[in-house]
Amino acid sequence: MCQAAxxxxxxxxxxxxxxxxxxGWLRIYSDGTVERLTPPGGEPFTxxxxxxxxxxxxxxxxxxxxxxxxxxxxxxxxxxxxRRRPVLVHLHGGGFCISRTSWALYHNFxxxxxxxxxxPIVAVYLPLAPEHRLPAAIDAGHDALLWLRDVARGQxxxxxxxxxxxxxxxxAGDFSRVFLIGDSSGGNLVHLVAARAGEDxxxxxxxxxxxxxxxxxxxxxxxxxxxxxxxxxxxxxxxxEMIDKLLILGVPLGDNKDSPFTNPEMAAKAVEHLxxxxxxxxxxxxxxxxx
Numbered sequence: 001m002c003q004a005a006x007x008x009x010x011x012x013x014x015x016x017x018x019x020x021x022x023x024g025w026l027r028i029y030s031d032g033t034v035e036r037l038t039p040p041g042g043e044p045f046t047x048x049x050x051x052x053x054x055x056x057x058x059x060x061x062x063x064x065x066x067x068x069x070x071x072x073x074x075x076x077x078x079x080x081x082x083r084r085r086p087v088l089v090h091l092h093g094g095g096f097c098i099s100r101t102s103w104a105l106y107h108n109f110x111x112x113x114x115x116x117x118x119x120p121i122v123a124v125y126l127p128l129a130p131e132h133r134l135p136a137a138i139d140a141g142h143d144a145l146l147w148l149r150d151v152a153r154g155q156x157x158x159x160x161x162x163x164x165x166x167x168x169x170x171x172a173g174d175f176s177r178v179f180l181i182g183d184s185s186g187g188n189l190v191h192l193v194a195a196r197a198g199e200d201x202x203x204x205x206x207x208x209x210x211x212x213x214x215x216x217x218x219x220x221x222x223x224x225x226x227x228x229x230x231x232x233x234x235x236x237x238x239x240x241e242m243i244d245k246l247l248i249l250g251v252p253l254g255d256n257k258d259s260p261f262t263n264p265e266m267a268a269k270a271v272e273h274l275x276x277x278x279x280x281x282x283x284x285x286x287x288x289x290x291x
Contacts, residue, residue, distance in 0.1 A: 022245045025098050034131060036098055041236055045105040053161060058115035061107070062165040066147035067156070070140040073101050075114035075121040076168050084174035086211065087148065088113075090123040091141055091193065093184025095219065095242055096250025097129045120169050122148065126189075129250040134192075134261050141180075141193035148175060149208045180213040184238070185250065187218025191267060191279070198274035210277045217287045220264040221247060221257045226291035238288050 020028040024039025038046045051061040055078040062074040092099050092106060099105075101123040114121045124144045127136045150156045151166055152175040158166055180190040190213040197210055221229075221243055234240060243257075251259040260266040283290050 020245070020249070022097075022242055023239075025242070026246070026249075028130065028249075039236065045103060045237075046100075047104045048100070048102050049104050049107040050102075053165075057111065059111050060165070061111065062162065063102075064158070064162055064166060066144065066150075068143040068147050068150075070127075070143045070147070071125040072144055072147070073123040073125065074165055074169060075110050075123070076165060077114055077118045077120070077172070079118070080168070080172055081118045085117070085119045085172055086177035086179055087169075087173040087175060088119055088121045089141070089144060089148070089178060089180050090121055091137075091180065091182035091186040091189040092123070092126060093182065093186040093219065094128075095246025096134060096137060096185045097246045101125050120173050122169075133252055134250055134259075135196075135252075137189055138192045138196050141189055142196045145178070145193070145197060145205055145208060145210075148173075148178065149205050151175075152207050175207050176209045177211040178208055179211055181216070182214075182218070183216040185219040185247075187215035187281075188220060188261065188267070190215050191218070191271075192261060194276055194279075195271045195274055198271065198276055212277045213279045215279060215281045217282065217284045217289070219243075219247065219289060220262060220267065221289055222263050222265075223257045226289070228291040229288050232286045232288050232290065234288065240288070243288060 016029045016031045018027050019030050025037055027035040027037065029035070051063045051073065053060055053062065058078045060076050060078065062076065063071060064074055065071050090101070090106070090110060092101050106123065110121050110123060122144060124141055126140050129136070147156070151170050154170070156166055157163070180193055182190040194210055194213050197205060229240065229243065247257050247262050251261050257263060258266060260270045
């Protein structure tokens, strides 16, 4: 598993103090260590689901080191389709600072999705801020696309179990129809990783082609609060404090929420010269960041 994606647990010490905290989720100490927490009521969502090679409900799950500095989790349908299927690449949310691809929150969505649609899903273990601020997660998403290119070209080698999983991906996946999908800050990353790929020559990823992106209630925000931020109710996974603190911890030092990584107008302006794939934007009615 990618070390950067593993929660950093601060060592006990009486000589340090908490210098920043996101209630229930994150503490940063004066010695630079970071502690990631689970808030009360969050345990069913944050439980880690181990990979498994024996099919469960029509899907197997495999953790794969790509050799490109990023690890991925593969969701593979048990039954091979009659023809190659699109590939979904999942970029998780968490304000760039918390959450893991292996959380039950994601497993319970993507495992049934892979089985029902009979599509392979590649979930990326993203490096987390503030230890790894943006653009680290963008680079990881792009590295995952480069790994898909290697798989499509038959240029990846693994041990027996991992080789079998990657071989099934290569056989089942239509690499000319790769879709990025992400929730919350992962929705931002769908846009940002697509933009990163758009900066390169189309030949750089060939035969991989980004056919589209799905942004699930993305985490775009501005310094000036929107009406939905002021009026909509908070939830376990999104509060005003999380918006105000996590995004600042995620963007480069010195940036604020008007960064091109988070401000929707700035993000749009940054890609005006690029050829972007079509995007499907989905927004929850009572999401604080709906507007």
